Amino acid sequence: MSYSFLESKINSLKEKPAEQWVYIKKMTDKARKEDNIKKQHRAYSLASTYSRGEQQLKYSDSLLSTAYRQNDTDIIGDCYLAKGSIYMIEERYPEALKNYLKGYDYIKKKNNPYLVHNAEYLIAQTKIYLVEYQEAQNILKNVLAFYRKNQEKINDTDYSLYYIYALISAIDTNSHLSHFEENKNLIREGMDFIAKNNYPDYSAYFISAKGIDAYHQKKYDVAIQNLNEALKQYRGNWGHLTENYYLGLSYWHKGDKNSALPYLLLLDEEYKTKGKLDPLFRPALEFLFDYYKEQGHTAKQLEYVQKVLALGKTYERDYKKLYDTLQKDYDPPKWQAEKLKLENELKQEKRRKILMSGLGIVFFSAMGLYAYSNYKRKKHYKNLLYAYNQNKSYEKENQSRIITNPDSENIGMVPELSEINPLIVENILLFLEKFEKEKKYLEKDLNIQQLAQQCGTNVSYLSKVINQYKKDNFLSYINNLRLEYVVQLWKTNPKTKHLMIQEIAHKSGFNTAQSFSKNFKEKYNISPSYFLKRLDKDEEKIQ
Incomplete structure (x- = not known):
């Protein structure tokens, strides 16, 4: 297969990522085998384009290594800019700026004016996100002056768009710096340009x-x-x-x-x-605090005080340089004092409610409902622990009974799939056994198409085997494995109980904390937070 064919297939399979990655790997392997560094570079560029998160960063590092081997400062610089853009998408602005500045240093060596001013624009845009408006404005003046005179289309790059982007960023910066008169002209300039140039x-x-x-x-x-x-x-x-x-x-x-x-x-x-918020938007949480303060909603006030304080810690950790600027408007001691005050108010309010509820039928009804609800939760908690311990011991005692060969004497334990060759069923079961043992179900965005491809079978066969032998559809099978992994992780590694739900969700393959909590409650009939609290209490009793 030629490189042009492989690249064409990769670009045509944007909606089918599992198939797309087969061709990306083929192109990478072919370029490595032939020691074709330019094609390796192109393959890693496509891999970086069509991946996300940590995987995308990994491929951007591979891209950089091939750039260094080509010894072209423009290519090296462009790779650093690409890596900076990945960090921008992830909202990791300090890392983005660091990579943009590295790329800028390389690009300046050949001094291609288009590449230089593109890098300057990216640096300025990042500084806007870091609330460094004056520095951003100084850079943007130079960028804007260049693109006013240079709006050619070079290869696939339309530099008219860079002129538009620079105008929008300059207007944004001026707004924050109160340069309103200058903005009148820039807004008019931008509207005239897009009307004239369609x-x-x-x-x-x-x-x-x-x-x-x-x-x-x-x-x-x-x-x-x-x-x-x-x-x-x-x-x-x-x-x-x-x-x-x-x-x-x-x-x-x-x-x-x-x-x-x-x-x-x-x-x-x-x-x-x-679990994070751009520093620009932090005042929204402060206004929500003020809103609920006017409403006299103490619990909501406390919720937003806690969020403001948590954001402050995040900014202090991730935006060290920016944090000093933010502290001018954000007063941690004030918010900490507010938090303590609200917590005391909530405690007093709770005491008042308990005293008032001591009168009449309402009290007993409420307590009865609470007791029944608590009883059900305790029962579900005990069921979960019992089921977990039973499953754990069953797996240990019956590992040899895992059905892997439909032709063996064990096949009578589960009805055969008459429409599928027994050898295929055996291979699929062996694959699933390995899949579970290696905890591949913890991978994020896992789908049945990917798994079928890795197994060397089709989606229909894999789905039928899972339904028949695992007694679940594909999604439930994966989610149950993940949830059982989490429960075992909490019991065997107590430190993990103190991780945030969002981090546990990430570790176990769920995309969001909400998805993890929803699936946990559907499976075990209790929330993960309740389960963890009860585990802590049980462990304290044992100690």
């Missing part, structure tokens, strides 16, 4: 920039009008958190706090989902 999809970005600029000028009605219009014009499924953030703040400062609430809660949902 870039209608970018209109929404300049309308949004106009809205954000109006917010910083305290023209909240103008901000709301433009931000809503931008959201209507955007295409695609992006969350556009920036627009929602400034809409929430605009309504808030207008005094319409109820209208602000849904927008601010979108930022809170982002934090719940990802």
